[in-house]
Amino acid sequence: MPSEKTLPRHTQIADRLRADIQSGVYGLGARLPIEAELATLFDTSRPTLRQALATLSAEGLIVRRPRTGSVVVATHVPVVLSHAVTSVNELLDYPRDTHRKVTATRYVKADDALAQQLHCAAGKEWFQITTLRYAGKSTVPLCWTDTYVLPQYAGVTKHRRHTLMPVCEQIVEMFDEVIEQADIEIFVMRIPKRMAAALKAPADSPAMGVMRTYTGSDGEVFQTTVSVHPEERYRYRFELKREARAAGRKR
Amino acid sequence: MPSEKTLPRHTQIADRLRADIQSGVYGLGARLPIEAELATLFDTSRPTLRQALATLSAEGLIVRRPRTGSVVVATHVPVVLSHAVTSVNELLDYPRDTHRKVTATRYVKADDALAQQLHCAAGKEWFQITTLRYAGKSTVPLCWTDTYVLPQYAGVTKHRRHTLMPVCEQIVEMFDEVIEQADIEIFVMRIPKRMAAALKAPADSPAMGVMRTYTGSDGEVFQTTVSVHPEERYRYRFELKREARAAGRKR
DNA sequence: ACTGCGCATTTGTATTGACAATTAAGGCGG
DNA sequence: CCGCCTTAATTGTCAATACAAATGCGCAGT
Structure with a gap:
């Protein structure tokens, strides 16, 4: 695990939470612990933890709302094939x-x-x-x-x-x-x-x-x-490309 | 302007910078001032300003890299029609x-x-x-x-x-x-x-x-x-839906 | 003139602290 | 018993600061 130790904390936390969601520790509809608790759990500060939660939110795995907390709304990052046109x-x-x-x-x-x-x-x-x-x-x-x-x-x-x-x-x-x-x-x-x-x-x-x-x-x-x-004068053609939600990873 | 005053600072700043990019104050390929400068300019802290820049980055308007600064790579948030399938x-x-x-x-x-x-x-x-x-x-x-x-x-x-x-x-x-x-x-x-x-x-x-x-x-x-x-046994059909990049606004 | 290395600049990451906004839930009164 | 209102729990926002990492640029040496 040479690369693991150099990953930013918020990424590590996001990865861990994502794994927990996928493995069912936090099932569909379950509520994650509140930010303060999670921060203590991961021994980090709330802003760092919030960045991790923001990642999951952008990926569409959780929804966060005041008073309600963070709710799991999907267990896997949807991978889709998509065809997008700008014109x-x-x-x-x-x-x-x-x-x-x-x-x-x-x-x-x-x-x-x-x-x-x-x-x-x-x-x-x-x-x-x-x-x-x-x-x-x-x-x-x-x-x-x-x-x-x-x-x-x-x-x-x-x-x-x-x-x-x-x-x-x-x-x-x-x-x-x-x-x-x-x-x-x-x-x-x-x-x-x-x-x-x-x-x-x-x-x-x-x-x-x-x-x-x-x-x-x-x-x-x-x-x-x-x-x-x-006949023969035209072919309709298009391509769909793989695309995970919340584009993200570098390079 | 009743709603303006209640908008979060980072949103206001993002809106302002987005407008500046669209109006050509910062043209395609131009470099935005460095974070510290912008923070002073908007009379705010760097974290707040960074949140605004993160918004623009997620929208695909700018690219941020260490040492290089924030470069404008698009002047308008691309609106695309897209056809996405999960299966x-x-x-x-x-x-x-x-x-x-x-x-x-x-x-x-x-x-x-x-x-x-x-x-x-x-x-x-x-x-x-x-x-x-x-x-x-x-x-x-x-x-x-x-x-x-x-x-x-x-x-x-x-x-x-x-x-x-x-x-x-x-x-x-x-x-x-x-x-x-x-x-x-x-x-x-x-x-x-x-x-x-x-x-x-x-x-x-x-x-x-x-x-x-x-x-x-x-x-x-x-x-x-x-x-x-x-002939007559099949029709190929699909739909494309409008989709702004960086989904986001609330509700 | 070219190449490689150090350094300074700029963004990335993390911590602490405080207050505001939102809203679900419970209490109080009609 | 129902509805409004208060309240408290939880996330949202913002500030000030410190250090780490990446990288373009210039300088020095060949």
Whole structure:
């Protein structure tokens, strides 16, 4: 145990308490002794002990509240695989130099078919923006995209970088909206007749459908996007990385 | 400003420094004054000031190192959308009551075609497990799955819950492997002839292909899984939630 | 000119002491 | 018997100080 002796006290204490929690000395829902007691127990000062408790708290193992004490709320540090993006662009990683071309815009009222497709109430009003996405100078589009935004956000088409940025980020920027949640759904479909010519792909040929739903701070869906990617033109790819809670250890 | 006066000093100081960083008083890469100086500046003690700096550090705005001081490494608290799973089962959210049926196992050496498909070196040895996944008592399979694991993990087929748990988690459990990273790739394909009968789907009809690659702690891929879902039998779905770094504010 | 070592600077860790804020629990009065 | 209010237990906050550890920089020697 050569490294043990050089570890800071508060780390040693945290490690010990964590082990005790995992081994069941302090079970789920149990209350740890009060700070003063623990400090005496470990023969240390209260601030040092508090630092140890703060570590466990950051790891999500305990919850600390005045008068109640420190309660064990988890017995193991959750290790999760996570996929985090800082920009919606990373969600659909298109090559750098793609751009959209707006082919039509209009106001629509969701009929039964559209309502079912978008998972919204029938009769809901949307502003629809239809676009084609191209890679570089290619004349074969990557995909057909129908974007449905709330009518009050129709002005988004006037954004100065409208054909380059994701629409939802334009809305965030122009209207102070916040993306609270994004839902992604991927499925296999057939190219609809109305898109075949524009996509330069045979009607009824296989395609990858991607539907993205964006929910704002008020819990309401403010945008839904449906993309149709003809066979072979696109692969959806992402990675999840291992991540313990409360990042922490040095280096 | 009724709440301001009751905020703890260290919070006030952290807020002030955060604002200064965002407004450019301390730009990206700039060094904050040393702790002693800042303590004097804010007319407080070093421990209190250190608590404020610890907050900013946890938020990822600054990095603190002995002798170097506190360096600004970000001007804004990154807000990310993230998708976190605690079990690989959540990755492909099949209905609760699905199970696999192993149809064949064998050792294979990757030829050029397989190497290209799996993104591995030609000649690589794998143990291949071929399975069909069924929902409940249905006799129509949800998908055909070829799982390729390192030869030393071939014993995974003897796991007591082999047909219920994800293979990679069985490997984690039986061989003390760790999933460091998972890569997911989704694409549209055609049903290969050899799978058509078993899948009860026409050869060459559209399908959704899902390839998952698991990387272990040594950076080596220890498992690759290729699933083929016939049209209409499966949708890939997941959600990303907004998450500010350093969770924290109370309640 | 380059390399290695010492040193001074800066953050990290730990102790002691005191008071404030929060809140669960018990007591008191209607 | 119920509800409000007091009370006390527990964590939260803050200060002053001391020493340890890490490391960039300059100086000296080759």
